[in-house]
Amino acid sequence: MDFRSHEVGVLKVLSDLGSASPAEVAGVGDVDESGVMRAGLELQEKGLVEIEESSEIFFEIGGEGRRLLEYGLPEDRVLSFVGDGVSSLGSLSQELEGDVLNIGLGWIRDKGLGEIVGGEIKLTDKGRDRLELEEKPELKVLRFLSDEPKSMGSVEQLVDNPESILDELLSRNQAVQKVEKVSRELKITDKGRKVVRDGLDRDFDNYIHELTPELISSGEWREREFRKYDVTASTQPVYPGKRHPYQLILDDIRRIFRDMGFKEIKGRTVESSFWNFDALFQPQDHPAREMQDTFYLETPNELDLPDDELVSRVKKMHEEGGELDSTGWRDPWSRSLSKKAVLRTHTTSTTISYLARNPRPPEKVFSIDRAYRRETIDATHLPQFYQLEGIVLGEKLSFNNLLGYLSTFYSRMGFDEIRFRPGYFPYTEPSVEPEVYVEELGEWVELGGAGVFRREVTKPIGVEHPVLAWGLGIGRLAMLKLGLTDLRDLYQSDIDWLRRNPTCRL
Ligand SMILES: N[C@@H](Cc1ccccc1)C(=O)O
The missing domain is CATH 1.10.10 (Arc Repressor Mutant, subunit A)
Known part of the structure; x- marks a missing residue:
């Protein structure tokens, strides 16, 4: 019979003790508890040892x-x-x-x-x-x-x-919770005793268990037999460190956009209202700016505004429409409101400030980052969530190109049926809300917003060409991909679920 060294050790201890728990065997020999169990399972397969399991309820x-x-x-x-x-x-x-x-x-x-x-x-x-x-x-x-x-x-x-x-x-x-504790007892069988009596060591020593430099240089390895490697032997499951499934999806999305020629950008999590709202032509009395929707910060309470000229162009656009054929919002625009620091409520703040720094075409950038809103937590809402933001700035771009980019992205994500419903955002015209059809749910799922930036947005920051823009939710898509029904599970995942999830995805 072909033995591993642990098996020999365990069998010898058991031939003295008759029966013992893995901990007791480990205490006598020089093998640790899990090694004892592994050897015990092997020996059980060979009919030399029996393992009895019993469980008891404990309170924790x-x-x-x-x-x-x-x-x-x-x-x-x-x-x-x-x-x-x-x-x-x-x-x-x-x-x-x-x-x-x-x-x-x-x-x-x-x-x-x-x-x-x-x-x-x-x-x-x-x-x-x-x-x-x-x-x-x-x-x-x-x-x-x-x-x-x-x-x-x-x-x-x-x-x-x-x-x-x-x-x-x-x-x-x-x-208090109940926990079940399983205890095991290893018992040597008659066959096991016989094997020990017949001289286990002799058998064991004949095999090469570990190949050493000496065995090779002396050529001794030629005379002896190698212990067979049993690939079907039961072992303890190993859970290697791996990337979180949601992270894998975010990386898939990054790859898709890079493949389409986009560059990834990062913005600030704590942003001024200027970049989060005002530069996007969102009126200062817009309901989304209220405290109940937006996290305003105490420290820092305010952030600096960009250069005066830019600020005054934005102010003028809000108050009277600037040089455009636009009336603006016809309300006085306040600098101090615009300085208020917020946790960005969308990552459009990232793309708009990038655009102000890079006003000339061509530009294709995206960002995948968290945005924050005061939501009551439930299965479909969290106060922080990922958004996939993107813009394309080009000389000859049209609304149709926007629909094309979005359709391409979703079909590469594995959603083939996509439709666009008319939408409204203060910063885009026309605006759409893309939706994909999800077979498993039998319904259309809303994904966020997109549109072509209005001139009221692009003019003050010095952009003279069309800009296609979108801000999409990723959480729901990821839930669908991962078969989850509760958004919270993306962030506080069940450890067994994480272990079962594949390490890589196609
Ligand atoms: N910022 C919008 C989405 C959007 C981005 C860009 C253009 C149009 C819409 C949202 O968070 O819902």
């Missing part, structure tokens, strides 16, 4: 459990105020945050610790007893679990009613 403290340990249970926090004579709901709500009070009251009711009569909490006998307790049993259990998971048996020795306490902690926002 969770984040909520640690919070409870630190602050106490909400019901106890309420009770201790009541004990000090603060018992009206009105004054309790001054003392405790709303959720602590509400959750505490819920448990007080459920556990029969008190009742509410005329807006006052009246303690029951049970409530008074609890107030007297030196250490609340729930906290005692949590403290016990705080260093490592413990079995039911050991919790039983700690408190009365372990089951109901653990049930309660399991239900309290997972203050």
Whole structure:
């Protein structure tokens, strides 16, 4: 029989001990625990060892459990105020945050610790007893679990009613979680004993397990046999470091645009309102500029404006339309509003400021970066998200070229059906909202906006030729590609999902 050195070691230890856990075998021999398990599995295949598995449930403290340990249970926090004579709901709500009070009251009711009569909490006998307790049993259990998971048996020795306490902690926002621990026992079989008796070492020594310079130079390798390499042997799965699947998609997109002759640019995350809004001819009273949509910064509160001439051309364009056949917004334009620092609400701020620095054709640039908006977090909205922004500046460009660039991009991403719905943005005319048809969903998915920059935008920054522009969301596309249904999973991914995801994509 062909053995690896670990197998020999493990089998020898087992022939002394009869049966043992991997940790015990590792303690005796010089192989670590996972090496013992691997050798054990090999030996099991050969019928020399049997592996018995048994599992036991352990209880593990969770984040909520640690919070409870630190602050106490909400019901106890309420009770201790009541004990000090603060018992009206009105004054309790001054003392405790709303959720602590509400959750505490819920448990007080459920556990029969008190009742509410005329807006006052009246303690029951049970409530008074609890107030007297030196250490609340729930906290005692949590403290016990705080260093490592413990079995039911050991919790039983700690408190009365372990089951109901653990049930309660399991239900309290997972203050405690169940974890299953599998323990294994390796047992030598009769066949295994026989192999050891018949002289394992002799067999083992005949094989070359590791090729050394000496074996080669002495020519000894010719006389001996090599241990076969068993490629079907079971091993522990290895999870190499790899790029995040979303990152891979972002890189695919980068490659597509580079292939189309675009250059990638980067802009500032913290941007002045001037570049985020004003240079894009977005009126200063536009709803998107309000606090509820945009993150305004406290530090820095303001950013410097570009040179005075540029600023005054933009101002004039907003107020009266400048030299163009345009009336502007007909409202006074304020420099100080324009200085306000924001987290860019779109990456159009990146392309427009690039354009102001590079006003002459030809230019083809794109950016893939995060933008920020005050959204309530749910499965399809996050306050930060990636945008794919791009512009093309050229002498003879038309709206049709824009549709062409977008169609090419989407078809290279694997979406063949694309349509354009009319849209509105203060900075483009005409404007469109591209959509792709997604077979799996059976519906059209919106992707963002695009258009040809208006003269009100290009003129003040010194651009005299047409500019095609787009700002597209990538999150939804990535979700579709990765088979996810919740946008949050792109950023806080499940470790098993990451492990299962292929390392490279076609
Ligand atoms: N900035 C727009 C998209 C857009 C960019 C460029 C031109 C037209 C529209 C958005 O964030 O929704």
